[in-house]
Amino acid sequence: MAQKPSIPKGTRDFSPIEMAKRNYIFNTIKDVFGLYGFQQIETPAMENLSTLMGKYGEEGDKLLFKILNSGDYLKDAPAELMEQRDSLHLTNKISEKGLRYDLTVPFARFVVQHRNDLSMPFKRYQVQPVWRADRPQRGRYREFYQCDADIVGSDSLFNEIELVSMIDEVFKRFGVNIAIKLNNRKILSGVAEIIGAPDKIVDITVAIDKMDKIGIDNVNAELREKGLGDDAVAALQPLLTLTGTNEEKMEVLRQLLSSSEEGMKGIEEMQFVLDGVAALGLKSIVELDVSLARGLNYYTGTILEVKALDVEMGSITGGGRYDNLTGVFGMPGLSGVGISFGADRIFDVLNTLDLYPADTTASARVLFINFGNREAVESLKRIKELRASGISAELYPDAAKMKKQMAYANDRKVPFVAIIGENEIANNTVTLKDMATGEQQSLTTAQLIEALR
Amino acid sequence: MAQKPSIPKGTRDFSPIEMAKRNYIFNTIKDVFGLYGFQQIETPAMENLSTLMGKYGEEGDKLLFKILNSGDYLKDAPAELMEQRDSLHLTNKISEKGLRYDLTVPFARFVVQHRNDLSMPFKRYQVQPVWRADRPQRGRYREFYQCDADIVGSDSLFNEIELVSMIDEVFKRFGVNIAIKLNNRKILSGVAEIIGAPDKIVDITVAIDKMDKIGIDNVNAELREKGLGDDAVAALQPLLTLTGTNEEKMEVLRQLLSSSEEGMKGIEEMQFVLDGVAALGLKSIVELDVSLARGLNYYTGTILEVKALDVEMGSITGGGRYDNLTGVFGMPGLSGVGISFGADRIFDVLNTLDLYPADTTASARVLFINFGNREAVESLKRIKELRASGISAELYPDAAKMKKQMAYANDRKVPFVAIIGENEIANNTVTLKDMATGEQQSLTTAQLIEALR
Numbered sequence: 001m002a003q004k005p006s007i008p009k010g011t012r013d014f015s016p017i018e019m020a021k022r023n024y025i026f027n028t029i030k031d032v033f034g035l036y037g038f039q040q041i042e043t044p045a046m047e048n049l050s051t052l053m054g055k056y057g058e059e060g061d062k063l064l065f066k067i068l069n070s071g072d073y074l075k076d077a078p079a080e081l082m083e084q085r086d087s088l089h090l091t092n093k094i095s096e097k098g099l100r101y102d103l104t105v106p107f108a109r110f111v112v113q114h115r116n117d118l119s120m121p122f123k124r125y126q127v128q129p130v131w132r133a134d135r136p137q138r139g140r141y142r143e144f145y146q147c148d149a150d151i152v153g154s155d156s157l158f159n160e161i162e163l164v165s166m167i168d169e170v171f172k173r174f175g176v177n178i179a180i181k182l183n184n185r186k187i188l189s190g191v192a193e194i195i196g197a198p199d200k201i202v203d204i205t206v207a208i209d210k211m212d213k214i215g216i217d218n219v220n221a222e223l224r225e226k227g228l229g230d231d232a233v234a235a236l237q238p239l240l241t242l243t244g245t246n247e248e249k250m251e252v253l254r255q256l257l258s259s260s261e262e263g264m265k266g267i268e269e270m271q272f273v274l275d276g277v278a279a280l281g282l283k284s285i286v287e288l289d290v291s292l293a294r295g296l297n298y299y300t301g302t303i304l305e306v307k308a309l310d311v312e313m314g315s316i317t318g319g320g321r322y323d324n325l326t327g328v329f330g331m332p333g334l335s336g337v338g339i340s341f342g343a344d345r346i347f348d349v350l351n352t353l354d355l356y357p358a359d360t361t362a363s364a365r366v367l368f369i370n371f372g373n374r375e376a377v378e379s380l381k382r383i384k385e386l387r388a389s390g391i392s393a394e395l396y397p398d399a400a401k402m403k404k405q406m407a408y409a410n411d412r413k414v415p416f417v418a419i420i421g422e423n424e425i426a427n428n429t430v431t432l433k434d435m436a437t438g439e440q441q442s443l444t445t446a447q448l449i450e451a452l453r
Numbered sequence: 454m455a456q457k458p459s460i461p462k463g464t465r466d467f468s469p470i471e472m473a474k475r476n477y478i479f480n481t482i483k484d485v486f487g488l489y490g491f492q493q494i495e496t497p498a499m500e501n502l503s504t505l506m507g508k509y510g511e512e513g514d515k516l517l518f519k520i521l522n523s524g525d526y527l528k529d530a531p532a533e534l535m536e537q538r539d540s541l542h543l544t545n546k547i548s549e550k551g552l553r554y555d556l557t558v559p560f561a562r563f564v565v566q567h568r569n570d571l572s573m574p575f576k577r578y579q580v581q582p583v584w585r586a587d588r589p590q591r592g593r594y595r596e597f598y599q600c601d602a603d604i605v606g607s608d609s610l611f612n613e614i615e616l617v618s619m620i621d622e623v624f625k626r627f628g629v630n631i632a633i634k635l636n637n638r639k640i641l642s643g644v645a646e647i648i649g650a651p652d653k654i655v656d657i658t659v660a661i662d663k664m665d666k667i668g669i670d671n672v673n674a675e676l677r678e679k680g681l682g683d684d685a686v687a688a689l690q691p692l693l694t695l696t697g698t699n700e701e702k703m704e705v706l707r708q709l710l711s712s713s714e715e716g717m718k719g720i721e722e723m724q725f726v727l728d729g730v731a732a733l734g735l736k737s738i739v740e741l742d743v744s745l746a747r748g749l750n751y752y753t754g755t756i757l758e759v760k761a762l763d764v765e766m767g768s769i770t771g772g773g774r775y776d777n778l779t780g781v782f783g784m785p786g787l788s789g790v791g792i793s794f795g796a797d798r799i800f801d802v803l804n805t806l807d808l809y810p811a812d813t814t815a816s817a818r819v820l821f822i823n824f825g826n827r828e829a830v831e832s833l834k835r836i837k838e839l840r841a842s843g844i845s846a847e848l849y850p851d852a853a854k855m856k857k858q859m860a861y862a863n864d865r866k867v868p869f870v871a872i873i874g875e876n877e878i879a880n881n882t883v884t885l886k887d888m889a890t891g892e893q894q895s896l897t898t899a900q901l902i903e904a905l906r
Contacts, residue, residue: 005504005562005782008550011497013563015570016577019493035840037817037847039469040476044596045498045552045582046461046518065499066521068548070586074538082535085527095521097461099498109458110466117468119864121850124469129498133523143497156850158829165833169840279830280837329458364490376611377732380618384733387488387622394490397574397609411572 010134010142016362022347024360025174026127029147029341032170036162038125038149043106045129046097053092055105055328063133065099065142066091099131103148103340104325111152112329120153127343141344150338152325157269159337160302160321161276167306167317167339168282174346175355177309178316179285183292184270185299185320187253190263191239191290194256195232203228204236205293211240239290246274246288253290269301285309294318302337311352316345364392365452366416366432367409372399379420382430382445391452393418409435416452463587463595469815475800477813478627479580482600482794485623489615491578491602496559498582499550506545508558508781516586518595519548552584556601557778557791564605565782573606580796594797603791605778610722612790613755613774614729620759620770620792621735627799628808630762631769632738636745637723638752638773640706643716644692644743647709648685656681657689658746664693692743699727699741706743722754738762747771755790764805769798817845818905819869819885820862825852832873835883835898844905846871862888869905 007013014022030040046067053061073094074082081090100106103126111118127147136142149166151159164180171178188205192198203226207219214222219240223233238252250271257263270288277286292303294315301321308316319339326334350356366386368379379395386393396405409417419431430448433440443451460466467475483493499520506514526547527535534543553559556579564571580600589595602619604612617633624631641658645651656679660672667675672693676686691705703724710716723741730739745756747768754774761769772792779787803809819839821832832848839846849858862870872884883901886893896904 005566006501007497007504007562007566008499008501011499013497013567014495015567016492016494019495023493035843035845037820037845039815040472041469042467042472044460044464044466045584046464046596048459048461051458051460062523065523067552068519068521068544070515070518072538072540074540074543077538082538085525085530085535087525087527090527091521099520109460113458113460114466114468119861121861123847131498143499151850154850156823158823158833158848158850161833162848162850165837276830276833280833362492367490370609370611377729380611380614380729380733384618390488392488392490394576395611395615397604397607397611397615408572408574 008142010136010140012141012143020360020362021350021356022343024356025343025346025350026145026147028173029170029343030125030127032166032173033125033149035169036123036149036166038123041107041110041124041126042128043100043103043110043126045099045131047100047106047109049092049096049098051109051329052098052101052105056101060101064101065131065133066095067097067099069094069096100128101132102130103128103146104150104338107148107150108326108329111334112326112331115331121151121159122153123149123151125149139344139348145343147341147343148338149340150336152334152336155335157272157302158276160269160273160304161280163319163337163339164273164277164286164304165280165282167304168277168284170341171306172283174350176346176349176353177284179287179307179309180282181287181289181292181305181307182270182273183289183303184266185296185301185303186262186266187257187270187290188266188293188296190257190260190266191236193260193262195228195235197228197232200226200228200232201296202293204239205291208240208242208291216240242290246286249288249290250274266301273302295320295322298322300335304339308349311349313345313349313352315342316349317341361413363412363414364394365414366391366393366418367405367412367414368393368395368418368420369402369405370396370399371419371421375420375422375425378425379418382418382420382448385445386449386452389449389453391449393452418448461595463589463593465594465596473813473815474803474809475796477809478796478799478803479598479600481626482623482796483578483580485619485626486578486602488622489576489602489619491576494560494563494577494579495581496553496556496563496579498552498584500553500559500562502545502549502551504562504782505551505554505558509554513554517554518552518584518586519544520550520552522547522549553581554585555583556581556599556793557603560601560603561779562782564787565779565784568784574604574612575606576602576604578602592797592801598796600794600796601791603789605787605789608788610725610755611729613722613726613757614733616772616790616792617726617730617739617757618733618735620757621730621737623770623794624759625736627803629799629802629806630737632740632760632762633735634740634742634745634758634760635723635726636742636756637719638749638754638756639715639719640710640723640743641719641746641749643710643713643719644689646713646715648681648688650681650685653679653681654749655746657692658744661693661695661744669693695743699739702741702743703727719754726755748773748775751775753788757792761802764802766798766802768795769802770794814866816865816867817847818867819844819846819871820858820865820867821846821848821871821873822855822858823849823852824872824874828873828875828878831878832871835871835873835901838898839902839905842902842906844902846905871901 077093129145131143188201192201207223238256242249299320300323303320305315306317321337323335370376383393417433429442530546582598584596641654645654691709695702752773753776756773758768759770774790776788823829836846870886882895
């Protein structure tokens with residue numbers, strides 16, 4: 001086989017240094033999840049197609065990776081479908097399993113399946129890959145990680161406050177300045193109610209979002225094009241020109257929505273969350289943004305999204321409150337609220353801003369040069385002591401030429417090289433070379449441990 | 454949908470406490486891999502079937518989970534295969550990708566694909582799930598993790614010494630007493646050469662393995678049944694009755710194999726590894742075992758296997774040296790040596806012996822009881838300080854009845870409950886209850902941090 005092997009398009013190999021950076025991201029997020037009392041679960045990569053199908057719309061069904069049944073999968077395939085080459089309908093005759101498309105549906109399935117073992121509220125986090133047969137493009141992969149945290153079984157808005165605080169903590173640790181944008185589905189519903197156009201929520205949020213780019217006149221024209229009457233457009237003006245502090249925006253919304261029960265409920269929820277996070281004193285900007293409309297067919301209360309301030313990039317975290325997570329699996333009435341960190345985009349942000357800690361490395365701290373069997377065994381004894389002190393260390397396995405061993409040290413970006421030759425054995429010392437400065441020191445083992453720690 | 458949802462057979466959900474235990478296992482192994490200078494990589498769950506097929510034998514090909522092509526996968530399917538319902542041959546017309554079956558083939562593919570970016574020797578580790586369409590049974594799953602470490606591009610036997618030392622360190626950390634059994638493929642080849650029966654290696658190792666159970670007379674009878682002549686059986690007697698220390702066994706082997714160049718090479722390699730690990734002083738028993746014959750169609754030098762001493766269980770770690778890892782991908786001559794920790798069996802061993810550290814828990818360290826909005830906000834302020842000190846803490850999100858909140862604390866096995874009510878707000882204190890003893894203390898925030906640390 002002369003052809004160089006490859007991997008499926010849209011998938012990636014991760015090199016040691018990429019893994020070190022990704023581990024930094026995942027471990028930071030997991031540490032914070034743990035500090036906030038979220039519990040980790042994992043679910044299988046494969047789910048039954050009966051669990052997955054119909055949960056992501058028709059388009060989503062097509063984007064599921066489906067696993068061919070084992071054995072003679074054509075045995076019971078209906079003759080008609082075979083003759084007509086009806087790929088679409090044959091699929092569920094020859095495939096029973098698929099790769100998970102997100103972490104939400106498997107989580108809902110998990111909650112229902114293990115309902116008798118779970119005490120509510122259940123705070124779970126999950127960090128696992130998902131797979132989508134999307135057209136691959138820059139920044140969009142067919143295998144990527146999601147980092148989700150959800151609280152189900154509690155309507156309390158303290159959950160929202162905790163999630164916003166948790167987002168703040170994660171990005172504080174990353175050193176990324178962010179704005180956490182908040183909206184509430186009930187506020188949007190109230191707006192639609194006020195102007196008598198409940199089916200126009202999306203058009204309205206899209207229009208608000210364009211204000212900065214195209215100006216109020218063009219936005220108004222667009223709204224009329226979408227079928228809004230003059231009264232409705234007039235009623236929307238305060239929303240389109242909404243500026244200032246969160247307090248100022250809330251005041252305008254309070255007047256605008258005063259006649260909508262649903263809208264006022266949204267205002268009340270928003271105020272509670274804003275007050276709560278203000279009391280805690282976050283580092284991040286927290287900003288009411290009525291143009292935020294993610295997951296409108298899903299979210300029923302708070303909607304949130306995170307933007308990095310110092311780099312051009314789409315949303316890097318998002319989430320919201322939903323009703324009825326598990327209804328589709330026969331367990332109605334379970335509401336919750338959750339967020340999802342976009343690990344791949346965060347990876348891109350940290351790469352762009354070069355925000356990894358200085359010790360994000362894939363290499364050992366010290367490489368021992370190999371001068372032959374006797375010296376190598378002496379080296380391994382020192383290495384054993386270093387490792388016992390938590391210092392990663394390795395021996396070059398072959399007594400190769402010095403130049404080759406030093407090239408390896410360079411390639412691996414090992415910060416220190418240690419030498420045990422005849423003299424060092426005689427004096428019971430180690431020569432330590434700092435690869436950055438070139439400086440050499442003759443040390444006892446105890447001093448070596450101290451120097452490398 | 455009234456039916457309770459389920460997961461595909463042979464797969465598992467992992468609950469929070471199971472995840473805490475599994476993380477302890479994976480993190481211990483990864484920490485040791487890192488201390489020894491191994492670098493982590495990850496490869497995609499899906500590989501091209503051209504990468505996977507033919508690498509695991511005919512049976513292995515059948516056990517690969519294959520992914521149905523996206524879109525109209527039947528469009529170009531040959532009419533003949535469709536009419537004959539030839540599942541076997543249709544597969545590679547409708548499926549191009551499969552789930553990885555192990556970590557070794559993807560690693561070989563990785564090395565060849567990225568050869569220009571890798572400096573040799575390359576020490577990599579990889580901890581990821583693999584999938585096999587095996588018949589599920591007790592202890593055998595269709596999705597399970599492998600934890601592999603390999604060094605490629607070096608023939609040095611110091612690599613073997615390092616791997617044995619690494620195994621010792623991992624199980625020392627787990628508190629599991631083990632025997633590390635060593636053999637060498639060249640010793641077995643030498644034995645076969647001596648008795649003139651190169652095709653009987655497996656029969657011989659199986660016979661040696663049965664000595665304890667059925668005794669020497671039955672073993673000899675079995676060897677004759679397998680077609681060995683009287684001379685061959687006579688020549689094998691020293692091997693069948695091999696006992697004593699490693700030194701004593703080596704002495705017998707040295708005499709037995711003196712006329713076999715290959716055999717003596719194996720003896721020399723074995724002696725080097727035994728001397729090396731003796732010089733380092735391992736905790737584990739290291740034992741020469743000529744009946745060890747794992748991966749005979751694959752390993753070319755050292756073969757090793759680990760048995761837990763205090764629990765009935767198959768091999769919990771295994772490995773060996775191989776030539777030509779990457780030849781099948783057009784890069785011949787790359788040899789290496791590697792080991793694989795069996796995470797699922799180690800999980801079973803630690804469960805059986807109850808060897809998890811006392812702090813292996815999925816719960817927060819303290820739960821704050823929720824008495825209402827004012828108290829909850831005060832609680833969140835304290836919780837923020839605790840988290841800043843690295844103490845995991847959570848607020849019960851709803852002002853539910855005390856009984857319900859305490860039941861939650863019990864279910865979650867939270868070790869402490871904190872109370873901030875009217876009195877505590879007035880006195881700026883927190884009441885801390887130890888859930889195990891029932892003891893209560895009134896503390897300042899600083900004292901609280903001290904008590905929970």
